[in-house]
Amino acid sequence: MSFYRERMSSGLDIKNEELYGGVGDGGVVGFHCFSCWNITSKMSEDEIYDDYDVDDDSAEESGNESADNEEMDYEYSTQEIDFDDIHSSNRSIGKLTRQKSFEVLDRSELVSESRKLIKEVMDVLSIPSEAAVSILLRHMKWNKEKLIERFMDNQDKLCSDAGIPNLRLDKAVDKSLQKFSCLICLEDFPPSQTFALSCDHRYCLACWKLYLECKIGEGPECIYSTCPAPKCKVKVHEDAFKKLIESVAYEKYSNFILKSYVDDNPQVKWCPAPGCVYSVRCDRKERKEAVTCKCGFQYCFNCNDSEIGDHMPCPCSQVDKWLQKASDESENVTWMLANTKKCPECRSPIEKNGGCMHMTCRKNAGGCGFEFCWLCRGPWSDHGSATGGYYNCNKYDKSKAKEDDEKANDAKTELEAYMFYYHRYESHKNAMKIADEQRRNAHQKEQQILSKFDVRSADTKFLMEATEQLLRNRRVLQYSYVYGYYLDKKSNERNLFEYLQEDLEKHTNQLSTYYELSLDKLDDYQAFIKWKEQVTNYTRITKKFLDHFVEGVAGGLTGSHHNN
DSSP states (O other): OHHHHHHHHTTOOOOHHHHTTOOBTTBOOOEEOTTOOEEOOSOOHHHHHHHHOOOHHHHHHHHHHHHHHHTEEEEEEEOOOOGGGTTOTTOOOEEEEEEESEEEEOHHHHHHHHHHHHHHHHHHHTOOOHHHHHHHHHHTTTOHHHHHHHHHHOHHHHHHHHTOGGGOOBOOOOTTOSOEEOTTTOOEEOGGGEEEBTTOOEEEHHHHHHHHHHHHHTOGGGGGOBOSSTTOOOBOOHHHHHHHSOHHHHHHHHHHHHHHHHHTOTTEEEOOSTTOOOEEEEOOSSOOSOEEOTTSOEEOTTTOOTTTOOOTTSOHHHHHHHHHHHHOTHHHHHHHHHHOEEOTTTOOEEOOOSSOSEEEOOGGGTOOOOEEETTTOOBGGGOSGGGTOTTOOTTGGGSHHHHHHHHHHHHHHHHHHHHHHHHHHHHHHHHHHHHHHHHHTHHHHHHHHHHHHOOOGGGGHHHHHHHHHHHHHHHHHHHHHHHHHHBOTTOTHHHHHHHHHHHHHHHHHHHHHHHTOOGGGOOSHHHHHHHHHHHHHHHHHHHHHHHHHHHHHHTTTTTSOOBO
8 A cells, every 4th residue: 555655645646456456357356545545447257256255144233334424524532641650450540432413303393392492491491381482582593502592691782672662572461441442443342352562562352363364374474473563673472373363373473483493503404305304403503414314305404405415425515616617608608719719800709610721700690790710810801822822821820820829729628628617517416317217216116126036024134225326426426526526636635536436437337227127027026036136236345345445535535635
């Protein structure tokens, strides 16, 4: 490995036989790099099976263990150490503790979590009303720490800004009143059929009900509803909604409060998968690893986009830059620069469609009719045999046109490089959609196998495992071309990155080929067993190559990143 590092640091190209320490026609053995992952490539199929095939029981056990570990991060916890007693074998200096870095929540868990947060604030600030604390938390975007800090700093200002002056919610009715005239409907009511917030703007219950239900009909902003009185900023609290409207409308209101708990909370986000009702809480501000929802969708918590999903191995900033580039009109400008030249007179872009250097800016195409030389952009009337003929121009070397053409060639080269990566990015994106469809149809294929070969349902589990692995591989390969596009062309790690990418791509395509075999071509049980072994083994193999690729990129391949 030291040999490999020296060659990479010297900037020399590493050939396959150098990477793997000697190869014959049969293939490559493999090496262990400093980050302790093994690369195996160019082996025969049997050799790969021998290297990666494992006992079914042990595979299931290890699979379960890795599934458990997927949602865990390891943090080092230290304890106070008595160095006088450090020789003791029973002394624990420190230990690794597994802690979940994200948690998937359903509706009931969200309700419980939000109520727990309200209770905590009530206890700390000695506020007896849940409804008042709920308004304060919503005002502070459910940030408990900031709320407590603002409350301690200036309670009156915070409460006034939040719409509950002096923490008062309602205004009791004056018992001496015999009747009350509602200023909305102008009808008289007994005081018991009226209601007022702390601002003492009193209206009949029927008008309150109509007003609040109209607010709920307007959508999520209803949770910030204020008193109906003009210019009054006092907020309508949760208890008032519950008292004044029907239960069906109140349930909608409660859902909007729950929505605000997720939408306004940077640590909690809805799963972006279409139709998913779960949310995910992640305590980290920046999370590099993907999260996996209970619905099965895997995605980047920071981007939280169903179209992007999990964009490993690219950082979020790279994905943003790539998507902007793909949609930006500047790419059209680049193509124009690379493939056209402007008329020297009217500056209209012109594309050359013949071999002759004599160009005419056609009037019928919106041009000016000017005739010029394609090479030097000078008037065609100045050209002839003295300037090199119709297919050449000796004025070109001395003209500014040469400099413009060199810039155009550079732009064309850059455009061609971009299109190379973009086409492969799109190709794997489309292949990922196919893999997703195969995953959804895996159960149907299982039923066909069960009826045709009379096997156990356990014998068809490999189909779902294969499609899920294909889906993961295609997603990583899709974004690997984004990563590759921005990878420094002169960096030492490019050679190894492209080699690992090629290996992953090759074996993923092979797994896809095996999986897509038509069941009509399996004549008997023995043919099914052979096909099952091929798919099962290549599922494990491609998982290993995917792990190598992801770990390699995460570790910097050669130990240093040159990727912007």
